[in-house]
Amino acid sequence: MILPVSYSIDLNFDKNAVWSVLREKEHLNLFHPFCKKNNAQLWNDKSKKDSLEYLNGVILYRDFFEWNEGVGFKLNIGTKNGKKSKVIWELKGDKTSNLRITVYPHIYGDKNIIIYLFGYLIFIRPGLRKYLKSVLLGLEWYLKNQKPVPKNQFGSHKRFSLVD
Numbered sequence: 001m002i003l004p005v006s007y008s009i010d011l012n013f014d015k016n017a018v019w020s021v022l023r024e025k026e027h028l029n030l031f032h033p034f035c036k037k038n039n040a041q042l043w044n045d046k047s048k049k050d051s052l053e054y055l056n057g058v059i060l061y062r063d064f065f066e067w068n069e070g071v072g073f074k075l076n077i078g079t080k081n082g083k084k085s086k087v088i089w090e091l092k093g094d095k096t097s098n099l100r101i102t103v104y105p106h107i108y109g110d111k112n113i114i115i116y117l118f119g120y121l122i123f124i125r126p127g128l129r130k131y132l133k134s135v136l137l138g139l140e141w142y143l144k145n146q147k148p149v150p151k152n153q154f155g156s157h158k159r160f161s162l163v164d
Contacts, residue, residue, distance in 0.1 A: 002104050003104075004103060005124065005125050006100055006103075007101055007136060008098055008100035009133075009137070010098050011098070011099060011143065013096070014094065014097065015091060015093045019069075019070050021139065021142065022072075022089065025040045025043040026039065030142050030148050031138040031149050032135055034131070034134065034135075034152070034161055035053070036055050037052075039053075041061075047064075048067065049061070049062065054161075061078065062075045062076070070091070071091055072091050075087050083107075084106060085104060086103070087101065087103050088100075088102045090102070101132050101135065105124055127157075130155075130157060131160070134153075134154045137154050138153060138154070
């Protein structure tokens with residue numbers, strides 16, 4: 001059993017403006033507040049793969065397995081040879097838009113249900129919601145300001161930010 005974690009944001013930007021950012025190669029460099037470097041490994045009409053290096057040096061790899069132009073995408077993310085989490089980005093709207101990110105985290109998924117639920121409720125869900133909120137606020141910030149979001153713009157994250 002793997003429980004998803006979602007966060008969504010209403011954006012005062014039309015769907016096409018939002019999608020024009022999301023469809024770009026290395027788009028996380030523009031709006032992800034914990035991103036040190038987003039590198040495309042492969043980015044064409046048939047296949048999309050990239051890596052995300054966080055501010056603390058952790059590198060995760062994204063492999064897009066479904067791409068719906070103007071609507072969203074699905075990907076798997078994880079370490080190079082480790083377990084992967086599934087992530088779904090869904091864009092809705094017209095003159096204004098709503099963007100939802102849903103993560104199906106792999107962590108604790110192979111443990112017994114009590115350990116999983118404890119870990120999910122205490123660690124996974126709150127940490128992931130804070131993370132997703134920061135990413136979506138970063139996109140909104142980028143759309144408003146038309147320049148890359150500052151690092152840790154909405155606060156640091158214990159798993160992905162540099163620790164002082």
